[in-house]
Amino acid sequence: MLVAQPVARRAFLSATAPLRPARAHARHLRAGSRVLAEHGDKQARLAASKLATRLVHPVSTTKDPYGGSSTPLYQTATFAFEDGGEYDYTRSGNPTRTQLESVMADLEGATRSFAFTSGMGALAVAMRLVPSGGHIVTGDDIYGGTSRLLSRVAPDQGITVSNVDMCDLEAVRAAMRPETKLVWLESPTNPRMQVTDVAGVAAIARQHGALSIVDNSIMAPVPQQPLYPSYGSTYCGSTNYGPTYHVQVLQQPLALGADISMTSATKFVAGHSDVTAGNPSLSPEPSPNPSPDH
Numbered sequence: 035m036l037v038a039q040p041v042a043r044r045a046f047l048s049a050t051a052p053l054r055p056a057r058a059h060a061r062h063l064r065a066g067s068r069v070l071a072e073h074g075d076k077q078a079r080l081a082a083s084k085l086a087t088r089l090v091h092p093v094s095t096t097k098d099p100y101g102g103s104s105t106p107l108y109q110t111a112t113f114a115f116e117d118g119g120e121y122d123y124t125r126s127g128n129p130t131r132t133q134l135e136s137v138m139a140d141l142e143g144a145t146r147s148f149a150f151t152s153g154m155g156a157l158a159v160a161m162r163l164v165p166s167g168g169h170i171v172t173g174d175d176i177y178g179g180t181s182r183l184l185s186r187v188a189p190d191q192g193i194t195v196s197n198v199d200m201c202d203l204e205a206v207r208a209a210m211r212p213e214t215k216l217v218w219l220e221s222p223t224n225p226r227m228q229v230t231d232v233a234g235v236a237a238i239a240r241q242h243g244a245l246s247i248v249d250n251s252i253m254a255p256v257p258q259q260p261l262y263p264s265y266g267s268t269y270c271g272s273t274n275y276g277p278t279y280h281v282q283v284l285q286q287p288l289a290l291g292a293d294i295s296m297t298s299a300t301k302f303v304a305g306h307s308d309v310t311a312g313n314p315s316l317s318p319e320p321s322p323n324p325s326p327d328h
């Protein structure tokens with residue numbers, strides 16, 4: 035509200051400016067640029083703040099004239115077309131979606147994140163990274179929808195898939211072929227909650243010129259309070275002697291060397307069972323050795 039009030043006042047003053055004498059209008063314009071400068075400083079301060087703060091007060095990518103503290107929902111399919119305008123058609127871009135993608139990129143430590151209407155929608159597109167004749171190495175314990183995508187849809191597109199134990203790095207290495215384009219893992223897996231050495235698998239993929247994608251849905255990059263519920267309780271063999279209040283991020287696969295991190299935001303990112311969404315995010319350091327087909 036600290037920002038919203040002066041910005042709304044400025045808009046009001048602008049609209050009524052022609053009704054006032056020129057000197058008052060000039061004074062108002064000076065005040066307006068001061069507000070804009072303060073607004074800019076605020077964005078810079080937020081960009082440098084800790085993740086928990088940035089999630090509550092994300093650096094705004096929308097040019098909302100009223101400085102709304104929540105991102106406005108732009109429920110429109112089309113935008114008035116202006117030369118050089120940022121948005122024209124919601125399938126190509128929408129300010130609300132841009133804001134969501136920017137927050138997700140921040141959460142994942144990514145250069146860019148994309149918002150899809152479901153996790154499976156995002157994964158179906160990820161599979162298109164592999165051309166006909168290509169090969170995918172994936173786990174032997176993966177989400178049912180992914181398993182059906184890779185076992186029933188992929189073959190129709192001329193893609194072969196090997197399912198291996200992703201907890202066994204040697205098995206992953208042995209499954210790599212010259213035509214392997216994508217290494218696809220979940221960690222932890224759904225349903226068996228197997229945990230993979232993400233950095234180890236991502237390194238194998240890079241060595242073979244393949245991309246790696248981690249389905250991070252179960253260990254989403256969501257900041258959480260530590261899982262120690264009460265004083266003296268035991269978790270994974272360690273005893274908690276008091277609550278800890280810092281916020282921790284559960285898992286950022288890109289920081290572990292993966293090229294793409296995908297989270298079904300239907301799960302922990304949204305958290306209220308009222309939305310389906312999927313967000314693939316891209317590494318700031320893309321694979322240095324991608325094969326020519328990528």
Ligand SMILES: Cc1ncc(COP(=O)(O)O)c(C=O)c1O
Pocket residue numbers: 152153154155177179180220223224249251252298299300301310311312
């Ligand atoms: C690990 C995993 N990946 C992907 C998905 C698919 O996500 P969505 O339901 O958003 O399409 C699920 C859904 O349960 C999942 O558990």
